[in-house]
Amino acid sequence: MKESGTTQRQVKTISDVARLAGVSKSTVSRALSDSPLISRETKERVRAIAEKHRFQLNVPARRLSLKRSNTLAFVMHASCGTFSLDDYFVLELVSGISSALHGRGYDLLLLNVDPSDDSWAEQHLESGKADGFILMTSTRKRLHISTLLGLGAPFVAWGPPGPGPEYCTVAGNDRLGGRLAAQRLIGIGRRRIAFLGGAEAEAEVRLRREGYHEALQEAGFAPDPSLEAYGDFSTASGARAMRALLEARPDLDAVFVCSDVMAVSSLRVLAEAGRRVPEDVAVVGYDGLSIGLHCWPPLTTISQNLPLVGKLLVENLIQRIDTGAVSHAVVPVSLVVRNSG
């Protein structure tokens, strides 16, 4: 009974727990990971001791042994240096992903990468830093996707699936979104409805435009290229495209803008041009970001349900890691009517 003297000795490894429980390391390890090999009594005893001493498994050791990091990396490229509104979409998504990870036993690593450099993938995969990637990057997306495919890395990308090799995707229902936006503007009596897109090369932009075209045609209007302009999802490009549209078609009475971030800067251009929103020009945005609630006038928009997007990104990636299953998820979108259109 010479327990005294060792009173405050820390319980830092499974060996310590084993000693206290009078069993082997193997048994402790199995008890803590709930192995079916261990009897209920032993399990309970070991766990009680572990809890009493607030024992924490050493995670690097576990990862080394398991050859698995239980870590997901979120890949983004915040506009180097200063933050800007342009990143709000991604930031709102991080929040959804982070919540979705809760209780799933995975950690979330934030990876800020240079869009023209794809070495991050190998560096994080081969080193055992991450088991899989969530790809948000819109610039040079093809480069990053093909690098990941080349490595055989598990990943999930935001946006509609491309042609070619298969990988997990989560996207909004872009065609429906475009359609809903145009239908809304037609429904409130607009006739010269412009389309302000992100980069035309992006599949989601083309799909939203298709939906917009369909709605126009169903209402008996012919799509008109002079009513279409493109940016790159940044505030600056949105403002530029809006100015170009006003110049080309001073008679436009509505505009469907492919992202809330660009819509917010379009509102400003319209105000500066002396157009009242929505009286002179109605505006519908896309994404359903919180800023849309607080700009002026509050933005009517197509909401993408980002918490759900985050959940699906996480769950489908984990499924891909565990089973190899490749999935394509499409999340519903919905029209949120506020004041701008």
Next chain:
Amino acid sequence: MKESGTTQRQVKTISDVARLAGVSKSTVSRALSDSPLISRETKERVRAIAEKHRFQLNVPARRLSLKRSNTLAFVMHASCGTFSLDDYFVLELVSGISSALHGRGYDLLLLNVDPSDDSWAEQHLESGKADGFILMTSTRKRLHISTLLGLGAPFVAWGPPGPGPEYCTVAGNDRLGGRLAAQRLIGIGRRRIAFLGGAEAEAEVRLRREGYHEALQEAGFAPDPSLEAYGDFSTASGARAMRALLEARPDLDAVFVCSDVMAVSSLRVLAEAGRRVPEDVAVVGYDGLSIGLHCWPPLTTISQNLPLVGKLLVENLIQRIDTGAVSHAVVPVSLVVRNSG
């Protein structure tokens, strides 16, 4: 020369590199970590081989051996479930931190915690998941700080240092910020200048109020409690406090709001009350978030230079981990004049 057949064999461990270089594992390890023990020639040879085969050190093994994770955890509690504007300050900061980490050899873990539960600290420290913490949480800050202090965990907290035990802090110059805001409003001829604060318990709120009082007194005005109201930094609380102020003092002609997030919702309340901004009521916000640029009217504000804040949080935390040094940094603030005040 029977090299063929093994052509595509992967180089996955330092043993593989050692074999190819004709040296021992020890030497490879030392060469890759740039140990002064190794000759320049050997170093170069080993590194050339490692690079040629795109060798990546196994990070969990390294962490196990070094007993150091080289990982910083950013602790936040996004409003559970749905994201909201309320989180924009934190999100802009994550971006700054992530950039600041670039090239410092540390990874960034995102920790979304329940504000009433402080078990995350022990779980991440003892398990070797993180070496230090960046604390953003405003709710129950004292609880989390005392838990971290109790564990002896390296951490840095945003906000002015509290009394009692010492820990690293990074804060804005809150007193100066409050002063600049009030001076601006006095300077444009306002006389009944309200103060809309975050929680009165927060040191930064009290300091900003002190600065505001000082400026008033210097201009010959007496501070007036009926012109002061408090929220909790959320949009909802900002709106509530603004309504209370308008009710209590319908004659107010300016308001200094302690955060841009609350200022944005105050703008809306003022618009609904039929007050023109800035003609009837001038508004100055705080933080310098990007939303301030895109609300209506664009927000005059006290900018906090969040990229610098992120840099200091990271650097001072790493210094604390490496040397034990406890620092208190104060970042400059500046008035950014836009349209609201």
Next chain:
DNA sequence: CTGAAAGCGCTTACAG
């Protein structure tokens, strides 16, 4: 159901 032993891939005294 339990344990002794090997192995995961590094780092670093220790010996030369």
Next chain:
DNA sequence: CTGAAAGCGCTTACAG
């Protein structure tokens, strides 16, 4: 300057 060996703290065949 270099190497053999022990050790970091887990997990898991393998043997009982």
